[in-house]
Structures are given as C-alpha cells and as structure tokens.
Amino acid sequence: MEVATQSTYPTSNSGELLAKLRQKFGDRILAEQSTCDAIPTLWIDRQHLIALLRALREDIQPKFEMLFDITAIDERLRVHRDDQPPSEFTVVYHLMSFSGNCDIRIKVPLIDADLNLPSIIGLWPAANWYERETWDMFGINFEGHPNLYRIVLPPTWEGHALRKEHPARATEMEPFSLDDEQADVEQEALLFKPEEWGMKRKSEDSEFMFLNLGPNHPSVHGAFRIALQLDGEILVDAVPDIGYHHRGAEKMGERQSWHTFIPYTDRIDYLGGVMNNLPYVMAVEQMAGIQVPERVKTIRIMLAEMFRICSHLLFYGTFAQDVGQLSPIFYMFVERERIFNIIESICGARMHPGWFRIGGVAQDLPQGWEKKIQELLDFMPPRIDEYDAMVLNNGILKRRTQGVGCYNTQQAFDWGVTGAGLRATGLEWDFRKDRPYSGYENFEFDVPIAVNGDCYDRCAIRVEEMRQSLRIIKQCLDNMPSGDYKADHPLTTPPRKEKTMQDIETLISHFLSVSWGPVIPPNEVTMAIEGTKGINSYYLVSDGNTTSYRTRIRTPSFAHLQMIPEISRGFMVADLIAIIASIDFVMADVDR
C-alpha cells in the first residue's frame, strides 16, 4: 500500500528552515520529531522557549507571523512515543507563516510536579485565551499571564478536564446535586466584579456604567456574554466571556472510536455541516495512509461548498438584521431551505449529515443529483445579485458598517484571525488556494479580498465567496469523476463488503473494524481546511488504538472573539452589534 501523498503542507523549505534553527539553537533543541503531516516538530526546554519563539517571529526567514494554536497533551498514559523526550505533559505551540506558507510545531516537555512555563502574551496577544484554555484543561501554569482564570469551564469547576484521570462520562461521576448552600457559592462565583475583568469603576470625570450583554441577548448569536464598560453609549472596554456552550468535544474525541466521532465534528461549527467532517477524516486518512478516490474528493468539495453557501447566507441575513434590516434574513432562509433540500436528498439529513467517512463518503450520489445541483446553480446567482441591491448597496447599511471595527493585516496576524476577516485586510490568502487539499488544486476560483478591513468589507467578501462557491460547484457538476465512493483500504470505515462472503480473512477484519472500529497506527497529524468561518484544524494524536489519544480542535471563531475588545473600543453599542455580526461566529465553534 502506498503511503498517502496528499499532504497539504509544502515540505520543500522545511529542511532549510530546520537547518537554520539547528545552526542558531544547536544543542538547545532537545529533539526533532517526525510526524506524518511533515510539519517540522521541535522539542525545546522551557527556558529557551521564548528565545526560540521570538526568533521564529522576528528573525528567521520565513517569519512566522501567526500563533495558530497552543494546546497540551497529557502524555502519562501514552505508549508509543519512542522518538520523543520524556514528558508527562507536553505543551504544543503551532505557528503559521503566511510569507513562507509553512507551519512549525514547538513542543515543551513538562513533568507533573512542576507544570510551569513562561507566558508568551508579550509575543502574540492571541496567546492569552489559548494559555487560559490550556490552564483550564490541563492545569498548566503560565508564568506572567495577567488573568489565568478558567475560560470555558465554570469558575467553580474542580479538576482539569482534559487530564487523563478526569472522567469523560457523567456516569463515571457522582450524581449531580446542588443544595442551597452550594447554589449560593455558585451564585457568588458569578458575581460581576469589574476589577477582576481588568476594568475600572470610574475615571477622573465620570463613573462608568457596566452593561452585561448576554449570555442571552438577541444579537450575540448563541450563549455569549460581553461585559461592557460604558461612558454614555461609548464603549470604554468590552470583555468577552465564553464557555456557555462548552460540551467537551475534545474529551469526547478521546472516548469515541475514530469512526463514531464523525457526527460530533458536525456540531462544532454547526452551520458548516459536513465541512467539519473534512479536516477530521482527512487527518485520520493521513495517519492510516488511505488514498481516497478522485470521485470522493470531488463529492466532498461539492458538499462542503454547498454548506459554505448555507453558512454565508445565514451570516448575510443576520448581519443585515443586526444592522436593523428586518427582511433579508427571511429571503436568505428561503434560499438556505432550498439548498438543505438538495443536501437532504444526497445525505439524508439537513444540517448535520455526518456524511463523510474515513476513506470515503457514506453513500454514492443518488440518481438525478445533477438535476438538483443544476437547479441550485440556476436559482442562486440572480438572488445573490438581488441581495446586493437590498443589503450591500443600501446607504444606511453602508454608513453603519463602513469604517467600523477596522483592523489591519498585522493585527489580524497578532490575534490569529483567519478566513474572510483576514482577507478583508487585503491579504490574498485562502487555504484552498495556497495549500490545496482534497483536490482544490483542480478547480478554478478567485479569492476575493478587500482593503479596509471593516465590517462592510468582511460582509462583501463573504458575498463574493458565495459566487465563487457556486463556480466550484458548477465545476464539480461538469467534471464529476466516475469511480468508487470509498477507498479500497483495510482501514476504510465502514469497510467494503464485497468480498466478505468469499474469504474468512476479509470477514474477520470487517467484523473487527465494524464492532471495535479501525485501529489507526501511532502518529500525529494536523489537518486544516478553509472552513466557513476561517481556518479550522484538527490535531490528532494516535497511540495505536481504536480511539484518539488526543483530539485538538482549533476553531477560527475562538481566536476571532478574543479580538473584540481591540476593535470595538471607542465605538458605540450599536457599532459593537455590527462588529459582532461581521465576525460571523457560532458559539459551538468557540466553546467546542
């Protein structure tokens, strides 16, 4: 069996980069680990961490502009880690270079008795929430962090949820009870104290008003809270508070089998549907060494782009609604409904089909699918043009959104902004174009960009992306390859059944693969895609088992929300609503 060659990461310049780092850091690098995604992975001791990260950010060519992710791995139960230095908890920094179009992974080994390492907020402000989350989930202390509080779990939570000793199911825990005394404690913990949020109660000449926007508010798109510090209606500061929608998706990844985790991914960005399956199944396929047929790739792209349109339509409608326009959302729901009908006729479900499989898709396309897709291609373009006249060209809407919530490319890098929010600043960078996956290199489409980086631009880009998605779907329709909808590989799940009745070996492996699930060889992989809201990636660690050892889900919305204070200070409450709307997030994507 040939090992997968569908790696999305250009490996050409990584050798050169490693040589430079070896020269500069020499024996301070503890080890170089090889992973099947070909991202250079370096181990370094914590006292040299800052120096290495600073060099990567500022000195070395290519420069790593963005802190893509920080997470940790509880290594205490891991069996297969031969080429790695001893570690009980490993903190993983994932950096991204846009100028060099490459990634690097830095790992820091820690022992349970001394879980301390320096905070890197000084290098990338985006590290703030990532470090808080890592503390929340693993109990790793980041020295010098200004507010290392819990971020997704409640303030009164006991333990650190992603440690291996923490139970994953409610049935492993004591039955839940809440007496009056405890209820008071919980209530007390929720009391709002501006000082804890880094806000002052009054300035020299005025006393501020604190307004609690959310967790239930018509415009926060889910359970999301922002504590506003107001001077009149002007925002002095706005501090987002997340975690109300946390479901422990990463923990579930460690208890579900590789196959049964797929439906959970649908619900991460719940507007993205099967697009969420894509990075996950591609990551597992990479580790398993599965090469999927061309037909599978094209089907996956077609459905993913349909979900992109659905998600953008919902964004477009709610954006107009949040600026006070009542009707567009209803028109866009009509459209969305029609697309969902097509998706339903293909996948059998509407919003969360969970339809992609390891090594393929669940079924072949139904008969007559071409007709349905052609209908979509016929009715959508004129409607999008009509919406331009109604929403984008509306004078009041322009005055409300142009020049509001601006940021430039550097700020976007600092805060980990990806997707339309990054392209609105003028950077032409689309994952599908620059690191094509699943066969995007065979498609013709443009990457829309804008220059101002304001709310209006972010909306305009998404509108243009819908048109480009239609172009891609058209090409899928015209050039759908024939062939299988499932790879011929023993780890394809569910496995192919044709030969099971003829030979006993196939029957046994089929039985095991269906009952226990596939066993994925030990390895590590990061697979990222251009999701509906930005770059969505899955970092999977396999320890040669039927379940994942660690599933890290890096979602774009998490980083985007962290930026709200930076871009909304000095604006009015109404502008904040436009800014929130223009970010396009769903809370399930933020809290996971």
Place this chain on the structure above:
Amino acid sequence: MNLEIGSPLTVGLILFAVIITGALLITVERRLLGFWQERLGPNRVGWFGSLQVVADMIKIFTKEDWIPPFADRFSFVIAPGIIMSVVLLSFAVIPFAPNIGVIDSNIGVLFVLAMASLGAYSVMLGGLSSDNKYALLGSLRAAAQMVSYEVFMGISLLGVVALAGSFNLREIVEAQADGWYIIPQFIGFVIFLIAGVAESHRLPFDIPEAEQEICAGYHTEYSGMKFGMFFVAEYVGLVLISSLITVLFFGGWLGPTFLPPIIWFAIKAFGFIAFFILMRAAVPRPRYDQLMTYGWLFLLPLSLVNLLVTGVIILSTQ
C-alpha cells in the same frame, strides 16, 4: 342614526374604531410582513388568521401582570397609561369626515403637537422606573430622539398652516378642496413623514427599542397588559400619524362623491399605514448619533427653508 361632531355616539364610535384598528393592525402588519418576506405569517386562527388578534388579546390579558420588585411602582404603572391616553386624546381633533369628529378645535395642530410631546414622558418614565440598564439606555435614546424630532415636526407643519391660514384641522381639509397640500408642501410632507416615523419610533427609527442592540429598550421590564398598552399605543400612534398625513397633505375626507367621505379618509389613511409597514420591512436602522446629526443638521434647516419659501410665495401672491 345621525352622526354629528361631539355627540356621545360619535365619540364612542371613534374611540372604539381607533382601538380596534390599532389592535387589528398587529395582525395586518404580521400578515403584510409575511407577504413581503416570502413567508405566511399567522394564518391559523380564524379565516386567514383574522382572529389572531383575539388570541393575542386573550393571551395578553391573562398573562401575569408582573412589576419588578426593584422598579419604582408608581411611575412604572402610569407610564403605559400616559402613552395610551395621549395618543387617544390626539384623535379628538382629527376630522374623519364632515360630520364625524370629537371636537372642532381652533388649535387642532397645536393640540396634536402638544400631545406628541407628552408622549415622551411615558417613554422616559417607563425606562427610568424599570431600573434596568437596557431600559435606561432606551429611554435616554427615546428622550433625545423625540425631543429633537418634535422641533421640525412642528416647523414642517407651519407651511400647511400658513397656506390654510388656520390651525383648525377641519379648515385645513376644506382649504384643500382646490388641490391637496402634497403639491405645494412636498418638502414639508417628506419631513413630517420622517419625523412621524421617529415620533412613533418604528423601524427604521426604532432606536429607543432597537431589539438587536438594547433588547426591547424602555419596555424591557414590562409584561402582560402594561406591555400590551405600549404595544397597542405604537399601532394607534401609527394610525394617528397616517390620519394626520391624510388630513394635512392629502385632503382628508375629500374625494369623488361615489364613496362616502369617511371611506375616502380610511382608504388614504390605510395606504400610509401600509407604507409604514413596508418601510419597516425594507430599511435598516441608522445609528443613534447618525439619526440626531441627520435631524439637526439636515432636516431642521430644510424645514426652516421650506417655511421661509412658503411665506415668501404667500406674501408675493397676495
């Protein structure tokens, strides 16, 4: 049955008709919005949803009438009453037809403007007494918006008053027998229309209760019938503004004789009601400071120029 101005029967009928129209408008608006937004709207209760308003009323009357413990009880309770009474009182001077009306007042226009100003108290008291930050922001916005839009709402009408030579709404209607004031007073009409929407705080000028920004604004804490009064008063206010536009710029009850005057009045007024609903469906909401800037820096000078030009024309043609 003989209707005459000010008879108890007429007064009773007008009161009944106005409140019922206001309530019915809730259903009408929802159906019209549904029609314009590619959806159905309420169509289950009664014929084509016509009894929806009855169901709504039953619901709103039987709901718990809750006063938040932290609210200032007295002003919290009277606030919805104020808006309801001033809107209804304004109808006293509206001439529906030659023989239908409550009083024939020589200060009709001024009376309507005075009542509109009083309406601002209701919104301010409601927001302040709720002791809720969203309500507070809502009433702040409402106070600023209503006070500033009243200024040129009054001035925009002065052109009509100058042309008719009277503050009496009946005489204004009769003066339009030769031609409606929409033609000589087009700018006044546009300004009055805009100010009217702002006064009744409906989209696009629903800034005091902008749902997406400050929940329900000044009536966030209201529930049950007290909320219902704010709600119905908004619709009655819509009827009032439409009636005023009809009277001041579109010749009131005047029209060809194959229909009785009151029907002409109703047709015209309903046309404007539908227009306001359509506007709600179509236009986004400007920001609060943009609305104020627009009002003070554009509409106010425009209305003054309009008055000046009207005055010059009247004087030069005499």
